[in-house]
Amino acid sequence: MGNKPSLISKGRYELKFRGNKCLNCGHPLDISDKYCPNCSQANSTKKLVLRDFWDEFFSSLINYDSKLIKTLYAMLLKPGTITKDYVNGKRITYTNPFRFLLSLAFLYLLLFSYDNNFSNLDDLDLKNKFQKTSPISYAYKESDSSDVKKQTEEALGHLDSLRNLERIPIPGMQNMDSLGYLINQEIKEEARKDSLMRANPRKYFQELQSGDSGSFVERMVFFFTYLRKDSVRTFEDAQNKFGAKHTWKNKMAFNGSKSSLKAIEQPGTYLNNTIAKLPFVIFFFLPLFTVFIWMAYIRKKYTYTDHLIFSFHNQSLLFILLILSLIIDTIFNTASAGIFLLIFGFYLYKAMRRFYGQGRIKTIIKYVFLNTIFAFLALFVLLGLLTGSVFTY
Template sequence: MSKEKIRPDKTCLNCNHIVAERYCPNCGQENTLSRLSFHHIFIHFFKDLTHYDNAFWKSIFYLFFKPAALTKAYMAGKRLSYLNPIRLYIFISFVTFLMISLFPNNPEKEMTSPSAKHEQVTIPNIDSLHIEEKSVDGLTKVGLLSQQNNDTIKKILEQTDKIDKVKDTQTTDSTPNKEVADFGYKSITELDSIQKHGSKKAQVTDTEYWLLKKWLTVKEENTNEQIVDKFTESFAHNLPKLLFMYMPVFAFVLWLFHDKKKWYYYDSGIFTLHYFSFLLLLVLTLFFIDKIFPLFGNNPVTEWVHFSLKTLGIFWMIYYFFPAHRRFYGEKIMVSLFKSSVIFIINLVVITLLLVLFALYTYNNIH
């Protein structure tokens, strides 16, 4: 029951109908004061999404731990016992977008070039090592090196020793640092030269040229670690957007693989809404796990628990689709396993390619 004060005026502000009690019998609007605080607006928004009752928490529990149970209940007509699929997806998507935007997944690390990581070595000019000439009784006599030149030689030897150590360190560091991907082109200049002057066999299509040029731009401006970090961040930020845009395609693929007379596109659409809501909810859960565990410090116990929870979450994300598909469509185990495997692989490949393309396309905004 609302705690807002009832207006003294019994005329409904929405339809001008006479309101005997709290709610208008004509339109259902609550006859309370129209000027409300921001706190009330926010609470009311959250209340509209979740109903503040068992329907929300029951929906979340079924969605997370009982694959397809929520979809089957909704399709069976139990609409008031659970949250509406669209409202559920909007709420989870809103929270996921908000949390990821407030807490970036991987703050950009300050990286320097390999040469800048080590102490800069300055080698004295060898021309400064001159041999003194002294004139004695009209004869030119080559003098011995002065004490100053002896000190300079010692400095050169010390600096040479440092250079050798730096080279050894760079060799050691560069051993495990392999290229993230190598398509046979060292630079954009080489790609442009081959594209303009190379044989037709060596040239690539316009699409391949765009992709290769984007990739070479990324490689030239970033280290391997930066590339991995930025693409990971791009994945975390773009996955919710991509899932939203990809839902109709996912539902269409599901519809293609099942009996068109028994299963409508609408049915696959409801299944897709619940499945994608689950994916976003699990992404949000893993995101919180990554943010919370570093607060407990780096020790073997917390690292093991952190790794175990992330591994379990990723496994559940992959496995979830298979029992959900079998329970909702009610097919035999082997038939469902075959269909769900094909559907899963097709969509996984397409989504991965779209994420990579989207990351390359939006690279200028993240680098």
């Protein structure tokens, strides 16, 4: 009996406050139960006071810090070991890999947003520069009802000039009459659309949506043009002014055009908002990339989830190195990201060797293969993120 540990704890965990039933889930408890084995709630009937909050807060903080230090130590100095320990059941020692990666991603985002100069791009007045240099500015220039006749005559004169192109002999093109005819017809059709759009935009858009045949890009160009001219502001305006039907294609084209114009007007804000989505994109990207890791090590005993944890740990290390790079660059006004990326490349190779336990040649081959796949997927996801951000900005 003398070796039995004491059951007495301080504060709300004293024996006199122990109950025989969990207040949360109703599970039967013994007086020796400090926590409910069913739901993990503290076995205490004591009314909460402010001191209890402080005690539990600091207890949780110290416990988390202890896990954090052990996680950082294993991750930085023992590549691959932390993943091996975690998948083998040694999990209470380290922080949750998913939560840890999410915290690092947000921390990196905050530091990156604070340190970048993207907001200065909003002062470049790209909207006016775009209007002056846009190749469609001639076709879609500002007009009112009094200028419609004049602009239509100009467009018809432009068509006459295009017809004269058919009569101009081009050396070496004698056997390409059909191709030249098709090109001229295409040019004339575009000019006809331009003139109609300027002279009668409502009729032009009716042609676009008649039979739902107008392309998505053409509708975006149309909406973009009149949004830029402040002729419309909402989709309801487009419905009233141009007779736009309430279809998914028209609605998406309008929203995409509106977001694109806003991105041109505020490029810095657009980039910051796009980068803000990066932490969420990572958690869709890594599970996809993990499929290729699973394929590369399909003969190994590890499950898909084990490979996913390996991805989370390595990505966490990358964020740690990038955060260190940002801090060093801010303090010393340097550019150290390249050095830390090289360190990560070496770290990744060591982690693959230690976790999967294969020889140098096999590890190098799979290292090159997986990094190539990673680069292609990252490029694809980045393009998708930029494109998606245009439609949601």
